[in-house]
Amino acid sequence: MRGIYLHIPFCLRKCSYCDFYSVEADAAAISKFRDLLARETTLLRDRFPEDAAAPSDTVYFGGGTPTVLPPETLCGLLDAVRERFPVEPDAEITVEANPGTVSPEQLSALRNGGFTRISIGVQSFTPSILRTLGRIHGREEVRRTVRDARAAGFDSLGIDLIFGIPGQRAGQWEADLEKTLGFLPAHVSVYALAPEPGTPIHAAILRGQLLMPPDDSVAEMYETARRVLSAAGYRQYEISNFALPGHESRHNVKYWKREGTAGFGPSAHSLLFPRERAPHGLRAANPPSLAEYGKAIREGRLAWTVEQACRYEDAWKESLLFGLRMTDGVDLGDLEQTIGAPPDPLRDAVNELVAGGRLLEENGRLRLPGELLFVSNEVLQRLA
Ligand code: SF4
Numbered sequence: 001m002r003g004i005y006l007h008i009p010f011c012l013r014k015c016s017y018c019d020f021y022s023v024e025a026d027a028a029a030i031s032k033f034r035d036l037l038a039r040e041t042t043l044l045r046d047r048f049p050e051d052a053a054a055p056s057d058t059v060y061f062g063g064g065t066p067t068v069l070p071p072e073t074l075c076g077l078l079d080a081v082r083e084r085f086p087v088e089p090d091a092e093i094t095v096e097a098n099p100g101t102v103s104p105e106q107l108s109a110l111r112n113g114g115f116t117r118i119s120i121g122v123q124s125f126t127p128s129i130l131r132t133l134g135r136i137h138g139r140e141e142v143r144r145t146v147r148d149a150r151a152a153g154f155d156s157l158g159i160d161l162i163f164g165i166p167g168q169r170a171g172q173w174e175a176d177l178e179k180t181l182g183f184l185p186a187h188v189s190v191y192a193l194a195p196e197p198g199t200p201i202h203a204a205i206l207r208g209q210l211l212m213p214p215d216d217s218v219a220e221m222y223e224t225a226r227r228v229l230s231a232a233g234y235r236q237y238e239i240s241n242f243a244l245p246g247h248e249s250r251h252n253v254k255y256w257k258r259e260g261t262a263g264f265g266p267s268a269h270s271l272l273f274p275r276e277r278a279p280h281g282l283r284a285a286n287p288p289s290l291a292e293y294g295k296a297i298r299e300g301r302l303a304w305t306v307e308q309a310c311r312y313e314d315a316w317k318e319s320l321l322f323g324l325r326m327t328d329g330v331d332l333g334d335l336e337q338t339i340g341a342p343p344d345p346l347r348d349a350v351n352e353l354v355a356g357g358r359l360l361e362e363n364g365r366l367r368l369p370g371e372l373l374f375v376s377n378e379v380l381q382r383l384a
Contacts (some may be wrong), residue, residue, distance in 0.1 A: 001088070002051075003058040003254040004081055005356075006037060007265030008066040009290055013102065016134035016204075017162075019196040021267035021288035023252045029290065036297045038080040040264050043302050045084045051262070051272045056219040058251035061115075067097040071106045075113030076110070085262070086165035092117055092250045097149075100141030105147075107152035116150050117156040119187070119249075126180045129165050132210065132344055134200070134339045139179070146183045156247055158187030163225065164218035165193050166201075173221045177239045186247035190225045191240050192218055192374075208306025222374045239325050239373050247253050256322045258315070266293040266303075273361045278309035280339065320366070322381050325376065349383050358382075 010033075011018075012023040023029070045052040058253065066074060066118040070169055073096065081087060094117040095110055100112075107118075124130050125139050159180050163173050180188060194210070202279055204210040214222075226236060234242035238256060241249065254261055260281070263270040267288035272283050285295055285306035296303035310318070316339055323330035336342065342350075353359040358379045360367050368376055 001254075001258065003055050003060065003084060003259070003261040004253045005060045005062060005251070005261050005268055006066075006077060006081070007263065007268040007286075008061060008063040009033075009266045010063065010067060010068045011065045012098075012135055014134070016132065016200040017193060018204075020064065023290060025065075025068045026302075029326075030069060030073075032294070032334060033290070034077065036294050037077055037264055038294065039297050040302070040307050041080055041084045043297065043300070043337070044262060044264070044270075045172075047302065048085065048272055048274055050317075051274055052085055052262075054089060054273075055086045055088055056262075058092045058254065059087060060251040061095045061288060063096055065098050065101055065113070065121075067101045067110075069102035071109035071113060072108060074115075078114050083085040089364055090099075094119055094249070094251060097145065099145040100310050102145060102148070104148040104151060105183065107148050107154070111152040111154060112334050115157070117249075118154045118216065119158040119160060119189075120149070120185075122159045122180065123162045124165070124168075124172075125176050128166070129168055129172065132165060132167055132201070133162065135197060142183070147367040156186050158189065158247075158249070159183060159185040160189045160191070161225075162191050162193050162313070163221040164213055166212055168203065168213060168221075169225070170217065170221060172377070174224055174228065177225060181228070181232050185244045187249065188229055189241050190229075219374050226370075226373075235326050238327065240326070247278060253326070256326050258319050258322055266290050269278055272281070281310040283308045283310060291342040296310070312340055313343045316342050317383065320346070320350070323379050324366065324368055324380060326382075327367065327373070329365050331365050334365045352380060353379060 009022045010030060011022045011265045012025060015023065059078065061074060064352055093115045095115045096119045098121050106378050122134055122142050122323060123133055130138065146157065161176055170274065195205055202357050205212060211291060227292065229242045234244060236242050237248050260273050262272060266286055269282045283306065284304045286303045287305045289353065319330060319335050350359065354361045358372060360369055369378060372379055
């Protein structure tokens with residue numbers, strides 16, 4: 001089963017920490033974008049008919065802020081996807097939303113139009129932290145959006161949080177987690193802030209106007225999240241993701257299991273499996289530019305600026321780097337059956353990490369020990 005991702009590159013206002021590709025919404029650009037995205041799905045289907053015929057069991061509208069688009073546009077795009085690709089009747093269809101950007105009527109229209117899951121970018125409940133992040137909402141908008149989404153029939157509802165923010169204290173983070181649990185979400189994601197060069201928050205840190213919390217405090221916040229969420233019955237299934245049973249993001253699991261996704265919209269990435277051309281996968285990426293993307297699609301060609309057939313070594317490396325993000329880890333036998341024997345340098349690196357206690361190998365599965373999840377990058381770097 002393959003997944004489908006649509007990147008909606010519009011936001012009401014840019015947050016201070018964001019390095020996802022998005023621009024401030026403008027009505028004219030939004031109306032042109034809908035047609036571009038639909039045309040892109042046709043272009044991909046026509047170029048890779050065999051891949052396009054594979055069934056999809058997830059469709060994910062991310063961004064940006066997809067709910068900046070009217071629900072009829074989002075539902076129309078979902079219909080366009082269904083017309084071109086065989087989407088399973090029980091597919092997981094997710095929309096990302098920001099608190100305060102959707103009315104009860106819009107949420108009902110999305111639910112009735114086929115969306116089954118909503119992921120709400122809350123990030124924090126602390127007013128000063130929300131200001132540092134440049135978010136456009138407060139706690140009241142979160143309360144209303146969660147209530148309205150539930151009333152619209154979104155039982156599978158996720159809340160995203162960020163920690164390790166300049167000025168954030170341990171008690172505030174714990175309170176954010178408690179407030180999140182009060183909304184009874186089915187899924188919670190917790191991400192450590194990683195200020196990227198080029199973002200206003202990064203510039204403010206460089207100027208000394210903001211101070212990042214010490215690394216050990218951030219690590220402690222992560223452990224607090226693991227403790228609080230697991231005590232509340234959420235299973236950690238990935239470094240940053242926790243879910244009640246049956247509510248894991250099937251779509252995101254595809255990235256970690258390297259199962260293949262077709263991505264549409266500016267900055268979207270794809271991993272396709274055209275058997276003859278790239279048995280280990282074909283990686284492709286659209287440019288993070290609406291203008292460049294639009295020009296290519298209007299000229300009747302895919303906008304890919306990256307198009308690379310994976311070698312078998314790439315397939316192994318990616319399978320470990322992404323798969324080890326999951327708490328269940330990877331099944332080495334399954335990988336060997338799918339890809340072939342692991343390349344010697346990678347096997348040596350794995351053996352070295354297992355011998356040093358940095359990776360655990362049990363019953364043919366390889367995984368990160370729980371206490372190293374927060375510093376997983378250091379371990380995975382060795383494999384990279
Ligand atoms: S709403 Fe999300 S995508 Fe948009 S600017 Fe903020 S963080 Fe970035």
